[in-house]
Amino acid sequence: MMKEEKIVVGISVGDLNGIGGEIILKTFEDSRIFEFCTPVVFASIKVMDFLKKHFGSAVNLNSIHKMEQAVDDKLNVFNCWKEGVSIEFGKEDEKIGEFAFKSLEAATKALKSETIDILLTAPINKKNIQSQAFTFPGHTDYLAQELGGQSLMFMVTDTLKVGLLTDHVPVKDVSTHISPELITQKINTVYDTLRKDFGIGKPKIAVLGINPHTGDNGVIGNEDDDVMRPTLKKIKEDGKLVFGPYAADSFFGSDNYKNFDAIIASYHDQGLIPFKTLSFGQGVNYTAGLKRIRTSPDHGTAYEIAGKGLADPGSFKEALFMGIHVFRNRLDFEKLTANILKKAPRKVGAKK
Secondary structure, eight states: OOOOSOEEEEEEOOOTTTTHHHHHHHHTTSGGGGGTEEEEEEEOHHHHHHHHHHHTOOOOEEEESSGGGOOSSSEEEEEOOOSOOOOOTTOOOHHHHHHHHHHHHHHHHHHHTTSSSEEEEOOOOTTTTOSSSOOSSSHHHHHHHHHOEEEEEEEEOSSOEEEESSSSOOGGGHHHHOOHHHHHHHHHHHHHHHHHTTOOSSOEEEEEOSSGGGGTTBTTBSHIIIIIHHHHHHHHHTTOEEEEEEOHHHHTTTTGGGGSSEEEESSHHHHHHHHHHHHTTTOEEEEEEESSEEEEESSOOOGGGTTTTOOOOHHHHHHHHHHHHHHHHHHHHHHHHHTOOOOOOOOTTOOO
């Protein structure tokens, strides 16, 4: 796969009653960003015009109905629907959830057909987007179905990368989901992602325990001794630099996380609370393990500030540039691995 022209970034608009539209417009008010990519928002020009006027944005919009109509120096709007949308900032609305899915569905279709190179998703409301077509706890599981691969929620900054064994799973069910097969799969996904997408030749990975103090020798649960430790030992014997399980309560506070290229947490809050505490507003939610690239900001719809012009686009910008960075890294990785020199056959009679 060669890519000489600008990278095309497809953007799903997310929940229109949240801050998604605002952070999209704020991001592309900086005209220098058009030097790095050609952005396409999947929504409708009526909606984007309304948001532009509401927030007093100076972004130039280009309404398109075919991807061939996209231009390099404007924020392209691919029209996914014709009907009007009633936007009420801060309100949870099932109808708005329908438009969020229309945008995501169209953007995913473009990603699958390779008419866009990267998918950047604005935040959705996981409740109001639910329908017969979308029965998933979030973007990650939907994209895993549509794009193929073993998806993994990977929260990323330049200096901190946190993956999850289980993501949107109730705490009471976490231990029943964690098996040797799942641990092995997730570690392999993180390992391959660090090599292919982030250019780390020999990744060093830490894994956090399931129970407090990793079970305290069975006093607080047996899962770490019976499931986690034997599995990590086997993976390490296979040549991967995998360490743990570590007690989660002291791992980040002691700065031990700085000794690793990535950390894998056993469940959602175990990994995301320290990640967001250390990097909130600058982190990126990257879906690792997919055949295509998807990034997202590290926050939600933020209904409490929606429509007020207060939203910080920092994480969204980071997600944009992270996607571009990963896309280029994948191209480099493909070039390096596709052109491995084969030993030429020695000519008959040639000197040894």
